[in-house]
Amino acid sequence: MTQQMVTGAATADGRPIYMKRDHTWTDRLADGHVTLDQDELARMLQSARGDEFVVCDPYVIEVLVDRARPQPASLREKIRASGGPTIAIAS
Amino acid sequence: MYRYDAHDQQLVNERVAQFRDQVRRRLSGEISENEFKPLRLQNGLYMQLHAYMLRVAIPYGLLSTAQLRALALIARRYDRGYAHWSTRQNVQYNWPKLEDVPDILAELAAVEMHAIQTSGNCIRNTTADHLAGVARDELEDPRPYCEIIRQWSTFHPEFAFLPRKFKIAVTGSSSDRAAVRVHDIGLRIVEDPDGPGARGFEILVGGGLGRTPRIARRVRDFLPRRHLLSYLEAILRVYNQYGRRDNKYKARIKILVDALGVDEFRRQVEEEWEHIRDSALELTDEELARVSGFFASPAYEALESSDAMIQGWALGSDRAFGRWVAANTRLHKQPGYSVVMISCKARGKAPGDITADQMDGVAEIADAHGFGQVVVTHEQNLVLPDIKSSELHAVWRKLEALELAEPNVGRATDIIACPGLDYCNLANARSIPVAQEISESIDDYDYLHDLGELTLNISGCINACGHHHVGNIGILGIDKQGEEFYQLMLGGDAGEDAALGKIVGPAFQRDAIAGAVRTVLDLYLARRESADERFVDYYRRVGAKPFKELLYARS
Ligand code: SF4
Numbered sequence: 001m002t003q004q005m006v007t008g009a010a011t012a013d014g015r016p017i018y019m020k021r022d023h024t025w026t027d028r029l030a031d032g033h034v035t036l037d038q039d040e041l042a043r044m045l046q047s048a049r050g051d052e053f054v055v056c057d058p059y060v061i062e063v064l065v066d067r068a069r070p071q072p073a074s075l076r077e078k079i080r081a082s083g084g085p086t087i088a089i090a091s
Numbered sequence: 092m093y094r095y096d097a098h099d100q101q102l103v104n105e106r107v108a109q110f111r112d113q114v115r116r117r118l119s120g121e122i123s124e125n126e127f128k129p130l131r132l133q134n135g136l137y138m139q140l141h142a143y144m145l146r147v148a149i150p151y152g153l154l155s156t157a158q159l160r161a162l163a164l165i166a167r168r169y170d171r172g173y174a175h176w177s178t179r180q181n182v183q184y185n186w187p188k189l190e191d192v193p194d195i196l197a198e199l200a201a202v203e204m205h206a207i208q209t210s211g212n213c214i215r216n217t218t219a220d221h222l223a224g225v226a227r228d229e230l231e232d233p234r235p236y237c238e239i240i241r242q243w244s245t246f247h248p249e250f251a252f253l254p255r256k257f258k259i260a261v262t263g264s265s266s267d268r269a270a271v272r273v274h275d276i277g278l279r280i281v282e283d284p285d286g287p288g289a290r291g292f293e294i295l296v297g298g299g300l301g302r303t304p305r306i307a308r309r310v311r312d313f314l315p316r317r318h319l320l321s322y323l324e325a326i327l328r329v330y331n332q333y334g335r336r337d338n339k340y341k342a343r344i345k346i347l348v349d350a351l352g353v354d355e356f357r358r359q360v361e362e363e364w365e366h367i368r369d370s371a372l373e374l375t376d377e378e379l380a381r382v383s384g385f386f387a388s389p390a391y392e393a394l395e396s397s398d399a400m401i402q403g404w405a406l407g408s409d410r411a412f413g414r415w416v417a418a419n420t421r422l423h424k425q426p427g428y429s430v431v432m433i434s435c436k437a438r439g440k441a442p443g444d445i446t447a448d449q450m451d452g453v454a455e456i457a458d459a460h461g462f463g464q465v466v467v468t469h470e471q472n473l474v475l476p477d478i479k480s481s482e483l484h485a486v487w488r489k490l491e492a493l494e495l496a497e498p499n500v501g502r503a504t505d506i507i508a509c510p511g512l513d514y515c516n517l518a519n520a521r522s523i524p525v526a527q528e529i530s531e532s533i534d535d536y537d538y539l540h541d542l543g544e545l546t547l548n549i550s551g552c553i554n555a556c557g558h559h560h561v562g563n564i565g566i567l568g569i570d571k572q573g574e575e576f577y578q579l580m581l582g583g584d585a586g587e588d589a590a591l592g593k594i595v596g597p598a599f600q601r602d603a604i605a606g607a608v609r610t611v612l613d614l615y616l617a618r619r620e621s622a623d624e625r626f627v628d629y630y631r632r633v634g635a636k637p638f639k640e641l642l643y644a645r646s
Binding site for chain 1: 123124138140141142143172444445512521574
């Protein structure tokens, strides 16, 4: 079974943020809390939904853990976690 | 151009104040995201992959240089120094912070701009021919009608919650540069067949792209112009009442026209119209004259025709300038003047992106060499509508210095591309890197110019913001088990012979799509009858077979 994590967009600026074990938030996916436990995940999501002051539209993503480092499974989440588009921005 | 009166300004200012309070309440936790979302969307504020995205309306694409400078200032002060022209002649900022958005809206209001109705199930920005007012083949300037439609549709209480978003485009020329046949309503200004000199509209309804692409159907050959608003209102009423609200994929007016059949749809519209045709919605000659006054031609100098001179430059020995003249200028209705098309598709850059410095530079050129106006095209480029032909060389030099002189407008590397998976929350695949790879692969200007007129459009999902169905070559990004694949379509056309492209065969992997496009282009060049046979004409003559044979030869 794939491991999972809770993410959402920060209310202040829309940047991707990830839920930590203590249900606070981090900008770094690597610091997000990874779990296989569906009950724990449901609790995390419920807590996130109650935290609308900080986060918008939280949802669950799949992650692959390689040598204790979680990586997003989908390309979409990889692009989100990378902090910006995959192309150079206009300058 | 149209200038706000006191009512317009008050309306926009009040909206800024209202949204400022809504943002304050959101940031203080007084209202939830679910409560806030419809409010922010009504002000053009989306949530994308990395950040909020603010879409600002540019009515029919027309900007004053003061407005363009304000857009540059916003990019610099509140965003990351650039902005993106959308395929509806609007502008998008990709990185605004929520707390800054009210200030951004206030900056916009100060130059008579806003973000109202750039999102949501309402009537969106009415688009127009980007050569409106200067095109040689124009019967009448469509912008006064666009402005009248804008005023009628802004905050129209009956049409604030339509089944789905609603898009109108207007053209007054024989060449359709506004893609009127792929809009919910397309309006073509035409002469009254029974009364020479009188004007009105051919009414096309139910066009659109997305999941169910359709070419619009003709609902009326001729509508006298005084009935414009009452007829639009009748169409919107029928749609508002009978358009589906149970399934967002079947909610656009094109599906209603399909379901009823165009004859029954027309009957219902005409029946509704009978009740309101002679109401206060009548467009009087006085009101049309008043609005048209805002769009009067500028004070052109009386000059000799410059057509021969332009032809000479296009073929002349200064190849860099000649190529640019050939691709990026258009003949102007006024002798001695030219229309300059500014390509925002420099090789290897994101299509439609522009930096704050470039915006300021374009504003300087429009002030120094034109009449202080700039137009955004739905192809994500800019137009300087009134440049003296004798000043073209100087303008070209300035654009070169701004890296805005790529000689490719209307050519294969003038790619329309949506933001795709690099920015968009709904995307299946990336669009921008594919566009960049294709444009980088066409690194020879002689080859590019040999290819001639050709449209290449890319969308990152079936919503088709990149208009892939109507590109002569269309590319649609799809997701196959987590991997990006790209469908290739051929034969689309957004113009007067509007057609939807057909999928040529199985989708290509990410690393194969640019090569597939090159195969298509090489085949066309090798086999066309002559340089006068455009890509789309060649495709219409031979069909997909030769392309298929070559593209899938090894599989
Ligand atoms: S076509 Fe799809 S991916 Fe592209 S901008 Fe529209 S919704 Fe986003």
